[in-house]
Amino acid sequence: MDTTCFSESIYNLIPIDSKEPPQPPRYISIFKTSVKDNLQKHKAAMKTMGPPKVEVPSPKDFLKKHSKEKTLPPKKRFDRNEPKKPPVPLRTDHPVMGLQSEKNFINTNAANVIMGVARKPKPIYVDKRTGDKHDLETSGLVPKYINKKDYGVTPEYICKRNEEVKKAQEEYDNYIQENLRKAAMKRLPDEEREAVLQGLKKNWEEVHKEFQSLLVFSDSIPKKIRKQKLEEEMKQLEHDISIIEKHKIIYIANK
DSSP, rough: OOOHHTTTOOGGGSOOOOOOOOOOOOOOTTTHHHHHHHEEEEOOSSSSSSOOOOOOOOOTTTOOSSSSOOOOOOOOOOOOOOOOSSSOOOOOOOOOOOOOOOHHHHHHHHHHHHSSSSOOOOOOOEOTTTTOEEEEEGTOOOSTTTTTTTTTOOOHHHHHHHHHHHHHHHHHHHHHHHHHHHHHHEEOHHHHHHHHHHHHHHHHHHHHHHHHHSSSSOOSSSHHHHHHHHHHHHHHHHHHHHHHHHOOEEEEEEO
């Protein structure tokens, strides 16, 4: 294909606008300066990065050799003639000799054995035929504790505790009995019963009269709710009236 056809294309006759379309101005908030000033005002200096300028160490204070080693105490002059141990006795020194005791150790030991109380052997028991020995006192085979004076006697602190529990139980029982006595049931007099019955009937008549004055067809939600409420009141009043008429004797609790 010839390349001249591209230069003679009809699309090349359309002028091309090389200018870019103007961009709208960028939005800048009117509170930009106040926000920046407020941020700089409450910003803590050297909070995370430390001071802006640190003192540079002097070149004369460089680390020297053996500067961090521990210093030893000063040396003492060695004196060979300084005594360290007690001196050896001289050959001219003689120990004290010739001291004799007049005590007769043989007779003394014999008298101690004759006059002394014979030591009792430790009680043991053998539980196997191989001859295994065990202490008898700590085994529980000897009746040791039943011979004590206070064996089987209740300790004093337990008796005191039982008395306190018994006293607390009596106080609680008295409190319950007092509350039951205060809240005892009492009989409703006939005059009050008749007055309550007549009052309920009068209330039923008023509610029934108001119910009869309603429209037969309820076209709105408030009217339906009102009708339903009157029906529930009439039903409750009829139930109360039937209960009172059925029972001649009525008991009520004291408040």
